[in-house]
Amino acid sequence: MRYFRIFFLHFQQAFALRSRSMVWFLISLFNPVLFYIFWAGAYHEKGNIFTSWNLSNVAVYYILLVIAGSLLIVHIEEDVAHWDIQEGGLSRYILKPFPYIWLKFFEELPWRLIQGAFGIITFVVFRILLGDFLSVSLPLSIVILAVCIWIFAYLLSFFYKMILGISALWITDYSGLQQISEVVIVIFAGLLMPLEFLPDTVRQIATALPFSYIIYYPLVALQGKLNIVDMLRVIGIQSLWIIGLHFLFQLLWKKGVKLFTGIGQ
Numbered sequence: 001m002r003y004f005r006i007f008f009l010h011f012q013q014a015f016a017l018r019s020r021s022m023v024w025f026l027i028s029l030f031n032p033v034l035f036y037i038f039w040a041g042a043y044h045e046k047g048n049i050f051t052s053w054n055l056s057n058v059a060v061y062y063i064l065l066v067i068a069g070s071l072l073i074v075h076i077e078e079d080v081a082h083w084d085i086q087e088g089g090l091s092r093y094i095l096k097p098f099p100y101i102w103l104k105f106f107e108e109l110p111w112r113l114i115q116g117a118f119g120i121i122t123f124v125v126f127r128i129l130l131g132d133f134l135s136v137s138l139p140l141s142i143v144i145l146a147v148c149i150w151i152f153a154y155l156l157s158f159f160y161k162m163i164l165g166i167s168a169l170w171i172t173d174y175s176g177l178q179q180i181s182e183v184v185i186v187i188f189a190g191l192l193m194p195l196e197f198l199p200d201t202v203r204q205i206a207t208a209l210p211f212s213y214i215i216y217y218p219l220v221a222l223q224g225k226l227n228i229v230d231m232l233r234v235i236g237i238q239s240l241w242i243i244g245l246h247f248l249f250q251l252l253w254k255k256g257v258k259l260f261t262g263i264g265q
Helices: 004-017 019-045 057-070 076-085 100-133 140-169 174-190 200-208 216-221 228-259
Strands: none
Touching: 004 019, 004 100, 019 057, 019 100, 057 100, 057 174, 057 216, 076 100, 076 140, 076 174, 100 140, 100 174, 100 228, 140 216, 140 228, 174 200, 216 228
């Protein structure tokens, strides 16, 4: 019950600031639409350049990317680094009889759900306007596994961003590391284009990093481009990354909290 109460209190705050969520959602909407316009122009100019993809697949990918960018990419790291560590707000969390990481989890989740809901509404609108061009038909077993992949993708994104946030316990200027991380995510997560469009070497690097399991694989799973064996493999890899990042967070937290002065940096 206390978990629900914590979530509900943060949901009330996020819902009261829903106009801010709408602005952030519009930012996540702009890039996928722009990328699709680019690929559509290339398709009409050069013909089919997507090998195993067609223009409809590309459209579905980028519209689903609007949902994934709003729902799966966590933005808690700046709150952790700036307000909690650099400004000293961490003091109010340390003495609470509740793990810090899960307090931040329930603080971030409402924002993702609200912005993700905007993304779903956008997909429905495009589906109505474009009809069968955006059709996605999947058997129930694939849908269930795809939902699991999306849930694990969110957890993976959350733990990674929490580690990124608490790095401010050691780094005075945290913004540089954050900006580098954003560039890496854009390249290797599938935010620019599906990984199949990348050169083989870059694609192999992307599949070895956790970022593709946050965005790319959830998207292609929901498109029906993965069979059951592939989806189980993705879930297994996501599970390993989640366990590893959670363990790393606990290790860094135990060492890093000893460096916190209580008055910020």
